[in-house]
Amino acid sequence: MPPHASSPLRSLVELREVSKHFGSGPTRVDALQQVSLDIYPGEVVGLLGPSGSGKSTLLNVIGAITDPSDGRIRLEQEVVYDGRWQKGDLRRLRLEKIGFIFQFHNLIPFLTCLENVQVVLDLAGWKPEVAHRRAMELLDYLGVADRRNQYPAQLSGGQAQRVAIARALANHPHIILGDEPTASLDSVRARQVMDLLRQLAQEQEAAIIVVTHDEKIFDCFDRIFHLRDGRLESVEGKAPVREGNAAT
Numbered sequence: 287m288p289p290h291a292s293s294p295l296r297s298l299v300e301l302r303e304v305s306k307h308f309g310s311g312p313t314r315v316d317a318l319q320q321v322s323l324d325i326y327p328g329e330v331v332g333l334l335g336p337s338g339s340g341k342s343t344l345l346n347v348i349g350a351i352t353d354p355s356d357g358r359i360r361l362e363q364e365v366v367y368d369g370r371w372q373k374g375d376l377r378r379l380r381l382e383k384i385g386f387i388f389q390f391h392n393l394i395p396f397l398t399c400l401e402n403v404q405v406v407l408d409l410a411g412w413k414p415e416v417a418h419r420r421a422m423e424l425l426d427y428l429g430v431a432d433r434r435n436q437y438p439a440q441l442s443g444g445q446a447q448r449v450a451i452a453r454a455l456a457n458h459p460h461i462i463l464g465d466e467p468t469a470s471l472d473s474v475r476a477r478q479v480m481d482l483l484r485q486l487a488q489e490q491e492a493a494i495i496v497v498t499h500d501e502k503i504f505d506c507f508d509r510i511f512h513l514r515d516g517r518l519e520s521v522e523g524k525a526p527v528r529e530g531n532a533a534t
C-alpha cells in the first residue's frame with residue numbers, strides 16, 4: 287500500500303480543470319474536459335476507460351508531450367502549466383521529471399541495452415563515466431545486467447521491457463508514465479513488470495501512472511481513474527491521505 291503520513295501528503299501530480307480539445311468547429315473533439323486529480327508518492331494508479339475516452343491524451347498532457355487547452359498542472363509542487371507552459375524548454379522538463387514506458391519498449395535497435403539507457407543521461411548532460419555507472423546500476427537493479435552488450439532484437443519481450451524501465455528511471459524521475467506497458471507481455475511477465483513498478487514506487491517515492499486495457503493487471507493498482515468522454519467519471523480506491531488535499 288502507498289505510504290501514509292501524519293501530515294498531508296504532497297501530490298507529485300496535480301491537475302486542476304485540465305481540458306484538451308483537438309480541432310475546431312464541427313470537427314472539434316473534446317478529448318479532456320476539466321479533469322482534476324492528485325497522485326501521490328508511492329502510488330501506482332491506472333487510467334482506464336473505453337477507447338477514445340482520453341486516457342492517452344491525459345497521460346501525454348501529464349508528460350508534457352501534448353499541450354493542454356486550459357487548466358493548471360503542478361508536477362512535484364512546481365506549476366508547469368497555467369493556461370500555458372511555464373517553461374520554454376519542455377524537453378528538459380520531461381528529462382528532469384518524467385520517465386516514460388511504452389507498450390513496445392521503443393528501444394533504439396542499433397544501440398546495445400547499456401547504450402539505450404546511457405543515451406538518456408548523455409542527452410541530460412551527464413559526464414560519460416557517471417552515465418555509464420548509473421546505466422550499469424539500473425540494468426543490475428532490473429536484473430538484466432548480463433544483457434548489457436546485447437541488442438534489443440536479441441532480448442525476450444520481458445527483458446526488453448526491463449531495459450525500457452531502466453531507461454525510464456535513468457534520470458531519477460519521480461513521475462513514471464506507462465502507456466500499455468504490459469500489453470505485449472504474457473500474464474506472468476506482465477505481473478513481474480507491475481511488481482517491479484510497485485517496488486519502484488515504494489523505494490523511490492515515485493508516482494506510477496499506467497494507461498491500460500489489460501485486465502490481467504487491474505488488481506495491481508492502488509487507485510483506478512475511470513475516464514469517459516474525456517471526463518473523470520469515477521475514482522476507485524482511496525488516496526493515501528485525504529485531509530488537506532483538495533481533490534480526489
Ligand SMILES: Nc1ncnc2c1ncn2[C@@H]1O[C@H](COP(=O)(O)OP(=O)(O)OP(=O)(O)O)[C@@H](O)[C@H]1O
Pocket residue numbers: 308309315316317335336337338339340341342343344
Ligand atoms: N492528435 C489528435 N488529433 C485529433 N484528435 C485526437 C488526437 N489525439 C486524440 N484525439 C481524439 O481525442 C479523443 C481521445 O483520444 P485518446 O487517444 O486520448 O483516447 P484513449 O482513451 O487513449 O483511446 P484508446 O484506448 O483507443 O487508445 C479521441 O476521440 C481521439 O480521436
